[in-house]
Amino acid sequence: MTSQPFRIGTRGSRLALVQAHEVRARLMAAHALPEEAFEVVVISTSGDRIQDRALSEVGGKGLFTKEIEEALLDGRIDVAVHSSKDMATAVPDGLALTAFLPREDVRDVFIGRSARAIADLPHGARVGSASLRRQALLRRLRPDLDLVILRGNVQTRLQKLERGEVEGTLLALAGLNRLDAAGVAGEVLELDAFPPAPGQGAICVQQRAADARAAAMVAPLDHGETHRALLAERAFLAVLDGSCRTPIAAHARPEGDAFRFHGMILTPDGTRMHETRLELGQAEAAEGAAEAARRLVAEAGSDFFAGWFG
Numbered sequence: 001m002t003s004q005p006f007r008i009g010t011r012g013s014r015l016a017l018v019q020a021h022e023v024r025a026r027l028m029a030a031h032a033l034p035e036e037a038f039e040v041v042v043i044s045t046s047g048d049r050i051q052d053r054a055l056s057e058v059g060g061k062g063l064f065t066k067e068i069e070e071a072l073l074d075g076r077i078d079v080a081v082h083s084s085k086d087m088a089t090a091v092p093d094g095l096a097l098t099a100f101l102p103r104e105d106v107r108d109v110f111i112g113r114s115a116r117a118i119a120d121l122p123h124g125a126r127v128g129s130a131s132l133r134r135q136a137l138l139r140r141l142r143p144d145l146d147l148v149i150l151r152g153n154v155q156t157r158l159q160k161l162e163r164g165e166v167e168g169t170l171l172a173l174a175g176l177n178r179l180d181a182a183g184v185a186g187e188v189l190e191l192d193a194f195p196p197a198p199g200q201g202a203i204c205v206q207q208r209a210a211d212a213r214a215a216a217m218v219a220p221l222d223h224g225e226t227h228r229a230l231l232a233e234r235a236f237l238a239v240l241d242g243s244c245r246t247p248i249a250a251h252a253r254p255e256g257d258a259f260r261f262h263g264m265i266l267t268p269d270g271t272r273m274h275e276t277r278l279e280l281g282q283a284e285a286a287e288g289a290a291e292a293a294r295r296l297v298a299e300a301g302s303d304f305f306a307g308w309f310g
């Protein structure tokens with residue numbers, strides 16, 4: 001076969017590259033193709049270039065995907081590899097998320113300079129995170145902490161911690177595992193107190209919706225259970241907002257052939273929280289999660305949401 005290599009688009013961070021190479025390795029195995037049959041194409045995104053502000057201030061999740069989605073639509077790449085967590089719920093016309101890889105650990109971890117665990121941090125210690133969800137959850141546990149925005153890719157954040165810009169930070173264990181860096185984790189956070197962002201820990205593959213060759217390529221990579229869990233979490237997110245301005249957690253945990261679903265919304269200061277827990281059949285999990293989100297909206301009331309945008 002001398003056809004053009006199959007082009008896999010990705011951001012250029014180390015984590016993104018590891019994820020793209022994982023997809024390439026799985027494609028090679030699924031189709032018995034050599035490495036040369038694939039090309040990993042690095043695309044720089046606006047999200048990678050903005051380092052000093054919260055994503056919520058500069059336009060949210062779309063920043064990590066816009067340029068990559070344009071490359072897909074222009075035909076410069078055949079598929080794109082993303083962290084599902086970074087994907088807005090609205091996928092642009094003409095594109096589709098068609099494969100979700102088996103999910104990594106969904107939990108967050110605390111990494112401290114000297115404190116091993118959140119409870120060990122001294123009063124008023126400075127902790128950095130760019131995630132409104134992590135900030136709000138942390139405020140519930142430790143209202144005394146001085147929370148600041150800490151941005152950049154995983155390596156950059158760990159360097160900032162090492163330099164003493166903050167006493168601690170929170171990251172996804174999935175990313176650390178993929179980078180072989182889980183050793184830096186001080187405390188793995190419990191799912192009850194620290195439910196993950198929708199999509200955390202799951203790599204997804206995006207393609208042009210009408211591209212049958214790409215569909216046939218990636219189909220063997222799709223993990224059905226992870227795919228259904230992600231549809232549920234993203235349906236929950238879509239009802240609630242879907243932007244980065246809002247502290248939202250959602251986790252569909254497989255149990256037998258059902259999901260234990262946990263969804264949570266918080267005010268950014270962490271003082272108010274509403275959560276839902278229910279069992280959902282896998283087949284109708286997305287509709288059930290959307291319904292649960294609508295009930296949470298009604299329960300929380302409009303003054304709760306004023307706090308999200310105020």
Ligand SMILES: NCc1[nH]cc(CCC(=O)O)c1CC(=O)O
Nearest residue numbers: 083085171172174175200201202
């Ligand atoms: N927003 C950055 C981002 N997107 C996905 C991950 C981790 C890997 C994953 O959730 O699959 C991270 C870093 C982090 O939150 O620690």
